[in-house]
Amino acid sequence: MHIPGVKWGALAMVATLAACGGSDNYPYPTLNGDKPLVIGHRGTAGYRPDHTLEGYKLAIDMGADFIEPDLVATKDGVLVARHEPNITGTTDVSTRAEFAGRKTKKVVDGVEEEGWFVTDFTLAEIKTLRAIQPLSDRDQSYNGKFQIPTFEEVLDLAKTEGAKAGRTVGVYPETKHPTYHVKQGLPLEDRLLAILAKYGYTSKSSPVIIQSFEVSNLKYLRTKTQVRLVQLVDADDVNPDGTMSLVAPYDKPYDFAVAGDSRTFASLLTPAGLKEVKTYADGIGPWKPYLIPSKQVDANKDGKPDDLNGDGKIDERDRVMMAPTDVVKNAHAEGLFVHAYTFRNEAKRLASDFKGDPKAEYKLFYNLGVDGVFSDFADTAKAARDN
Numbered sequence: 001m002h003i004p005g006v007k008w009g010a011l012a013m014v015a016t017l018a019a020c021g022g023s024d025n026y027p028y029p030t031l032n033g034d035k036p037l038v039i040g041h042r043g044t045a046g047y048r049p050d051h052t053l054e055g056y057k058l059a060i061d062m063g064a065d066f067i068e069p070d071l072v073a074t075k076d077g078v079l080v081a082r083h084e085p086n087i088t089g090t091t092d093v094s095t096r097a098e099f100a101g102r103k104t105k106k107v108v109d110g111v112e113e114e115g116w117f118v119t120d121f122t123l124a125e126i127k128t129l130r131a132i133q134p135l136s137d138r139d140q141s142y143n144g145k146f147q148i149p150t151f152e153e154v155l156d157l158a159k160t161e162g163a164k165a166g167r168t169v170g171v172y173p174e175t176k177h178p179t180y181h182v183k184q185g186l187p188l189e190d191r192l193l194a195i196l197a198k199y200g201y202t203s204k205s206s207p208v209i210i211q212s213f214e215v216s217n218l219k220y221l222r223t224k225t226q227v228r229l230v231q232l233v234d235a236d237d238v239n240p241d242g243t244m245s246l247v248a249p250y251d252k253p254y255d256f257a258v259a260g261d262s263r264t265f266a267s268l269l270t271p272a273g274l275k276e277v278k279t280y281a282d283g284i285g286p287w288k289p290y291l292i293p294s295k296q297v298d299a300n301k302d303g304k305p306d307d308l309n310g311d312g313k314i315d316e317r318d319r320v321m322m323a324p325t326d327v328v329k330n331a332h333a334e335g336l337f338v339h340a341y342t343f344r345n346e347a348k349r350l351a352s353d354f355k356g357d358p359k360a361e362y363k364l365f366y367n368l369g370v371d372g373v374f375s376d377f378a379d380t381a382k383a384a385r386d387n
């Protein structure tokens with residue numbers, strides 16, 4: 001489900017310990033028996049504007065194992081952290097008179113969008129902008145205060161803050177819209193690899209995991225690096241009966257759409273799909289309803305979903321959780337770890353089963369065996385895991 005301006009978005013820092021096969025200290029049903037990872041989704045999107053050094057730092061302070069920058073490219077080819085190439089919703093660019101003429105239309109993954117696009121700005125120009133909170137129901141008090149960081153600044157922060165905390169903080173970059181960036185003449189992959197090489201992050205044990213919703217760029221990356229790779233798996237929505245809704249452009253990896261490949265995101269999660277994913281990736285990052293779906297209820301059969309909490313609205317709170325699918329089991333059988341997205345604290349984003357308690361949702365997924373969670377609230381994800 002695509003809340004505007006909100007992504008989607010899932011490690012195993014110790015994936016190389018797989019051979020050890022679990023631990024008495026961490027009796028988790030994960031691939032390796034290790035604690036599931038807390039991944040600070042866009043930093044701490046629940047508390048600070050997305051993709052700011054301040055948000056990433058807060059995630060680290062809250063105990064996140066990894067921080068998650070989404071990467072897009074500036075006109076001069078610098079990787080910066082934003083959820084979309086279109087920065088209308090996540091920065092103050094629309095209020096800047098000097099950039100009024102930069103407003104334009106571009107096609108991203110087959111969909112025309114209007115606004116301001118990172119690919120039309122130099123890094124120096126991007127640095128004059130300030131981040132804003134894209135969700136109106138979240139804290140707006142930090143709007144206009146924080147810069148847009150470069151990927152290197154995020155890596156530096158993880159190193160510095162990790163050293164202060166006496167632990168390794170991983171970085172989990174996502175290549176955003178790889179096909180779009182190729183069309184803009186600004187492909188992401190070699191730029192990303194060059195930066196990672198500069199930091200010495202080239203091996204499976206490096207504190208880095210690269211994620212993508214597309215497939216061909218991950219396959220390319222596999223030929224160039226041993227850093228762990230994750231295939232993200234999206235959908236458009238969840239149907240009232242709990243089945244996944246697959247509608248373009250969220251029905252399949254966009255490179256599949258361009259190539260005329262009939263496979264969908266759901267195809268990647270079948271046993272055959274997972275086997276294929278294992279040839280180029282180390283894990284999967286599915287939207288969480290692929291693991292445990294939820295459905296609406298219509299007890300009186302009037303064709304309308306029941307308002308379970310009686311508030312006159314129909315939302316997540318009026319859904320009930322269903323039985324888990326076999327995706328985690330099948331992925332683990334292939335040796336793929338599973339990092340699910342996105343976990344959020346707000347009561348209106350929690351199914352009725354959880355009674356407004358986000359920790360109950362984490363526990364359900366931890367008990368299922370997920371190896372990590374992308375969370376907007378790293379503190380809650382950690383508390384649910386450790387307490």
Ligand SMILES: [Ca+2]
Pocket residue numbers: 307308309310311312313314315317318
């Ligand atoms: Ca309701």
